[in-house]
Amino acid sequence: xxxxxxxxxxxxxxxxxxAVDEQGxxxxxxxxxxxxxxxxxxxxxDMCDAIQSMSEKYRNSAPLLGIGIGVPGIIDxxxxxxxxxxxxxxxxxxxxxxxxxxRLKTVVILENDANVAALGEKWLGAAKDYADxxxxxxxxxxxxxxxxxxxxxxxxxxxxxxxxxxxxxPEGQTCGCGNRGCLExxxxxxxxxxxxxxxxxxxxxxxxxxxxxSDTEFSAKSIYNLAIQGDEDARRIFRYVGRCLGIVLSAMVxxxxxxxxxxxxxxxSAWEAFSPAIFEELRRRCMVYAATAPHDPLATNQGASAHxxxxxxxxxxxxxxxxxxxxxxxxxxxxPMIAExxx
Amino acid sequence: xxxxxxxxxxxxxxxxxxAVDEQGxxxxxxxxxxxxxxxxxxxxxDMCDAIQSMSEKYRNSAPLLGIGIGVPGIIDxxxxxxxxxxxxxxxxxxxxxxxxxxRLKTVVILENDANVAALGEKWLGAAKDYADxxxxxxxxxxxxxxxxxxxxxxxxxxxxxxxxxxxxxPEGQTCGCGNRGCLExxxxxxxxxxxxxxxxxxxxxxxxxxxxxSDTEFSAKSIYNLAIQGDEDARRIFRYVGRCLGIVLSAMVxxxxxxxxxxxxxxxSAWEAFSPAIFEELRRRCMVYAATAPHDPLATNQGASAHxxxxxxxxxxxxxxxxxxxxxxxxxxxxPMIAExxx
Numbered sequence: 103x104x105x106x107x108x109x110x111x112x113x114x115x116x117x118x119x120x121a122v123d124e125q126g127x128x129x130x131x132x133x134x135x136x137x138x139x140x141x142x143x144x145x146x147x148d149m150c151d152a153i154q155s156m157s158e159k160y161r162n163s164a165p166l167l168g169i170g171i172g173v174p175g176i177i178d179x180x181x182x183x184x185x186x187x188x189x190x191x192x193x194x195x196x197x198x199x200x201x202x203x204x205r206l207k208t209v210v211i212l213e214n215d216a217n218v219a220a221l222g223e224k225w226l227g228a229a230k231d232y233a234d235x236x237x238x239x240x241x242x243x244x245x246x247x248x249x250x251x252x253x254x255x256x257x258x259x260x261x262x263x264x265x266x267x268x269x270x271x272p273e274g275q276t277c278g279c280g281n282r283g284c285l286e287x288x289x290x291x292x293x294x295x296x297x298x299x300x301x302x303x304x305x306x307x308x309x310x311x312x313x314x315x316s317d318t319e320f321s322a323k324s325i326y327n328l329a330i331q332g333d334e335d336a337r338r339i340f341r342y343v344g345r346c347l348g349i350v351l352s353a354m355v356x357x358x359x360x361x362x363x364x365x366x367x368x369x370x371s372a373w374e375a376f377s378p379a380i381f382e383e384l385r386r387r388c389m390v391y392a393a394t395a396p397h398d399p400l401a402t403n404q405g406a407s408a409h410x411x412x413x414x415x416x417x418x419x420x421x422x423x424x425x426x427x428x429x430x431x432x433x434x435x436x437x438p439m440i441a442e443x444x445x
Numbered sequence: 446x447x448x449x450x451x452x453x454x455x456x457x458x459x460x461x462x463x464a465v466d467e468q469g470x471x472x473x474x475x476x477x478x479x480x481x482x483x484x485x486x487x488x489x490x491d492m493c494d495a496i497q498s499m500s501e502k503y504r505n506s507a508p509l510l511g512i513g514i515g516v517p518g519i520i521d522x523x524x525x526x527x528x529x530x531x532x533x534x535x536x537x538x539x540x541x542x543x544x545x546x547x548r549l550k551t552v553v554i555l556e557n558d559a560n561v562a563a564l565g566e567k568w569l570g571a572a573k574d575y576a577d578x579x580x581x582x583x584x585x586x587x588x589x590x591x592x593x594x595x596x597x598x599x600x601x602x603x604x605x606x607x608x609x610x611x612x613x614x615p616e617g618q619t620c621g622c623g624n625r626g627c628l629e630x631x632x633x634x635x636x637x638x639x640x641x642x643x644x645x646x647x648x649x650x651x652x653x654x655x656x657x658x659s660d661t662e663f664s665a666k667s668i669y670n671l672a673i674q675g676d677e678d679a680r681r682i683f684r685y686v687g688r689c690l691g692i693v694l695s696a697m698v699x700x701x702x703x704x705x706x707x708x709x710x711x712x713x714s715a716w717e718a719f720s721p722a723i724f725e726e727l728r729r730r731c732m733v734y735a736a737t738a739p740h741d742p743l744a745t746n747q748g749a750s751a752h753x754x755x756x757x758x759x760x761x762x763x764x765x766x767x768x769x770x771x772x773x774x775x776x777x778x779x780x781p782m783i784a785e786x787x788x
């Protein structure tokens with residue numbers, strides 16, 4: 103009888119709950135809307151109801167290993183407090199873990215959403231079988247996660263992995279974090295739309311402008327659709343996204359020399375449009391990449407074939423997420439399976 | 446009877462050899478010139494003669510634990526080959542470790558010079574008692590070392606820790622590594638002199654210009670002397686050095702959330718001139734630093750008082766090297782004491 107754990111991906115838009123077994127097989131997945139506007143108690147209520155009904159369903163068939171929850175914010179692992187969360191503002195400094203545990207009458211593990219996405223890709227995705235890896239998630243913002251020696255690297259205060267706030271342009275766009283010119287300002291979905299509006303304002307970018315006016319939800323996806331149709335203005339935006347990612351990845355590769363870096367999140371669907379610029383920057387800018395690049399980086403970035411062994415002659419792999427939007431869900435389910443200390 | 450090990454700091458200018466005991470006490474230190482122009486065989490000969498005479502001297506009083514050598518270059522730890530070395534060009538792809546071991550008839554450990562400096566500061570210096578730390582060495586170039594869990598983090602190919610090649614200005618000064626705008630181009634001794642010559646060329650910077658003409662060895666030190674005398678042009682250069690260091694440290698703190706970052710190398714003597722700008726940038730640019738900064742970062746950066754415990758409420762310490770130019774010597778002597786595998 104396979105044991106299962108329940109993973110939760112608490113996003114600003116969707117609340118997803120899955121039961122996953124120890125081999126990583128999906129048993130069941132439920133998607134709800136996250137009713138952020140109704141307040142944290144309502145969201146926690148919806149989440150706990152769904153967790154409870156799922157755990158009861160499998161009570162007699164599969165022992166429950168535990169519950170892991172990916173939260174879009176910085177979590178204090180000691181206290182279970184959410185320290186910062188742009189998408190769940192009323193969760194900040196609220197003892198979320200204690201509230202959830204009180205309702206469920208069992209322990210849960212909270213973890214930053216980009217960290218669980220990294221853990222998911224490390225367990226079952228593009229970085230499977232690598233002990234060391236980093237992940238960038240290109241969504242509303244740019245999240246980051248670092249896995250070293252098989253475990254999430256949290257740092258001294260549990261705040262590590264914020265690669266999205268590496269400076270790309272020292273005097274660039276102001277970022278919500280207080281810095282200027284962060285990667286997040288050039289490689290998030292929000293940034294892609296802003297860059298498109300800037301292009302329209304400066305040169306009228308005709309197809310972009312038409313899309314912006316006719317498309318009620320003018321999004322990164324609309325701009326990607328124009329790019330794959332060959333629109334030069336849209337293509338230029340994604341080349342710039344790739345350039346900025348390449349600058350930050352160059353620093354990551356030179357600093358950490360990890361065997362593999364995975365790029366996920368919604369914007370990673372536009373991989374074809376921005377990845378050539380990433381590799382161009384890496385070859386120009388990054389001596390460690392230049393010394394360790396695969397002969398054909400794009401070819402080794404198409405999934406399972408990327409799984410080569412790390413070692414002295416190891417090639418540096420930069421690749422897109424294999425699990426896509428499920429990375430965080432699998433990573434959250436993984437948390438109870440590798441928890442170092444059970445309270 | 447204390448056991449000793451012999452540490453070697455092989456610089457482009459000086460060749461220093463020390464016997465250090467297991468408690469970190471210096472037993473003896475010898476400084477020779479590195480006769481790079483006479484070729485690698487001559488340098489290896491001088492080094493091995495000095496190691497041999499030192500090891501013979503203590504043969505009857507202190508058992509020898511081993512020999513560690515810090516080399517200014519990227520070392521392949523498996524093969525003992527020097528992979529890259531701007532200061533020892535004829536060592537590249539030469540089996541240096543085998544040649545040294547053949548002469549000494551014993552095993553030696555080769556390691557990158559910035560990595561051994563980090564190890565020295567972690568063992569006996571500013572990062573004493575911290576398991577995790579990073580180091581920047583501001584010398585002819587800008588080196589970097591990362592210590593995680595008490596051990597040097599080498600990465601998949603032994604090339605990790607190259608923080609000096611993080612991009613600060615995407616279209617800035619061309620760097621020897623192939624990138625543009627690397628930290629090394631703004632925070633090394635070489636960079637300080639170049640920035641001074643640029644200031645002279647653009648505005649005639651009178652005191653700088655006089656120093657450049659009268660001082661036969663117009664160096665980073667000459668410019669620092671002008672800065673402490675209050676010369677505004679010289680002070681501006683060091684503020685810019687601090688700004689660039691602050692941008693890179695911001696990325697390091699956001700990414701790694703280490704408890705302590707140590708700045709060493711010759712240029713760190715100008716700490717008073719550049720460090721205020723580092724902290725200004727960190728406060729503005731780095732959310733993890735903003736959340737974890739000590740009340741008075743400069744006060745906690747004056748040595749032994751910086752030794753606080755890492756933990757949930759840990760403060761991020763940015764401080765200068767305590768061991769100064771001896772960091773690499775002590776770190777090299779430390780190598781045989783913590784070697785994971787003895788061949």
